[in-house]
Amino acid sequence: MVKKRKITIQVNKITTQSNSGAIIQPVISNDQNPNFGTFVTTYNDKIRPILDAVDKLRRLNVTQQGIPLPTIVVVGDQSSGKSSVLESLAGISLPRGQGICTRVPLVMRLQHRSDPLPKFVLEYQNKSVKIMEENQISEAIDMATVEIAGNSKGISNVPLTLVVKKNGVPDLTMIDLPGITRVPVQDQPENIYEQISEIIMEHIKPEESIILNVLSATVDFPTCESIRMSRRVDITGQRTLAVVTKSDRNPDGLLEKVTTNEVSIGLGYVCVRNRINDETYEEARIQETKLFETHPLLSMIDKSMVGIPVLAQKLVQIQSVIISKCLPDIVKKINDRLNDLVVELNKLPQNLTTIPDAMAAFTRIIGSLKETLQKILIRGEFDDDLENKQMCCNARLVEMVDEFSKELHTNEKFGENFLVEEMRVLEEANGIQLPNFLPHYVFLYLLQRRVSNISDLPISFVNKVSSYLEGICVKVLIDHCGNYPQLLSSMRKAAQSVMSKVKNKFLKRVVEMIEMEKITGYTCDTHFIVSWSQLKSNNYDKLSQAMINRSEAINIKEYGSIKVTHLFDVPSNVRDEAFDLKMRMTAYWKIVVNRMVDWMALQLRFMIQKVVNKEMEMEIVNEVMLHGGGIEKMLDEPPSVAKNRERLQRSIALLQESKEIIEQVMDDILITAD
């Protein structure tokens, strides 16, 4: 319920569309010949409170908090007459002339005041300069421009605000922007066009901006840069109003230009004649009225489309519509932004002041760190972000184990020299002994050679897995002490140190495991005998047949085609003995490889369990307490956090103030539309 309703604004004959696609059509009846003075006095009282509220928000710089404000933005090509139009509306002199004059955004706040004595204030960069005389305004703006944008013709996006409180002016706030030019002059930078475009686009892009496009009657409208730019952000022209200046200089064809509307201006055209040379504003208005009444061509233009008073009326109406339309949205945006900032502020670490507080915070960090590591490394649950595949640890670890197993298995190749190694070893093992009696050391010798051949694979597996786990632990640690960066280096050191210790232990065991495999050939797995018998029975006949038939190759299951021509002249007893040895080793090697993979996987799980449940925590506590300066360090809030907290508090205070301003004005008014 609205508590207070002091002022009612009746916005007649103005249609508005939805928030996003505003169609604003101020309709001024054709028979109405607006008088600048009487119009503003009736309108000003009604719009001023809202305009004041929006101007207060502008001064608070809420736009920097992502809250766009309804604004009339004056754009135009260089020397199109932008400043002259503002001068005419305000009845004051602004820097005018050929070449670039406006080099910084100029916010013009016009306010009607009943006192005949005008007041002028120039605000910029937290300064407020009172201007005593009207004829000093131009110079003051020039000086402030030089202070902001330098002596040369460079431009800047730092705004100047000129407050004009004067009897009879319309209550309007507009922003005049540097004129668009493609050619740099004097020592302007080469990219002057890009710089100006950027400033203009920033101001005209928000849906809340009304574009006041100043076009000189002396140019072809479709060729105007300002038209091209405004059409990029306002394709249908629904928030663009055109002011045609210099009507006196080029009256030919102007009527046609503004009625055919070749450049799709949605809010209509107003043709004006600004002050020329040393005319007073009163003289300029008289000359303008005379021009549009008596000139044979210009007098044919509808009276609702000519003269500064009509422009003032249109602007005031448009301004009241956009402001009243945007107010609820501004409140919503302020509320949303406030909520976001409060959440962000609450997420910041508590500013710790006592050792018990620091101790509690440290314990919390360790606890949640352990919980996360248990979740992803032991229970194998997913991290929140499934896209981050690195953090799906169990899946990545099993991939590494599978790859290790594949490498070990593919290492077993019969190759070109089938049985050659076995025959050579048997030959050297020959002695004065019973034939066909295989000494155990022959098998062991071959086994040792095979184990040595693959011994680098388990080592590189340990290296790979350890560096992956170290990466995961460091990432989790960084995430968990993001709020206390002063702990980061100790935590990182602890994680690296614990992982390095564990890796060394793991490597030591792997080396032992390799040695064990070399020392003894043993398995309790009965499948060994079955597998050996099968290999022999399946392949012995193939080999014998090949020797009889002199076939080049035999096909052994799982190992493919194997060349045997080099065995043709080998005595059958030697060949058979070597064949038996090979099949025995093949069956046993499968057992060895599987045992290695199983053992490594179990060791890995065991190691992870120990690190996560105990060693990481102990190492962190040790590192922080003994070497990292203790938890007292947590009491020194890092400058980055303090700065962030200050920034958030400032923004929250600013938005709260803005919210109060806007809620107050909404309480005070009730807007009705026909």
Ligand SMILES: Nc1nc2c(ncn2[C@@H]2O[C@H](COP(=O)(O)OP(=O)(O)OP(=O)(O)O)[C@@H](O)[C@H]2O)c(=O)[nH]1
């Ligand atoms: N005859 C005539 N001259 C005008 C009119 N409007 C502006 N001028 C002249 O055109 C020139 C440029 O006008 P400014 O108002 O400085 O143009 P501007 O667009 O503000 O210029 P920049 O900000 O430098 O781009 C000045 O010499 C004005 O006196 C007009 O309606 N009639």
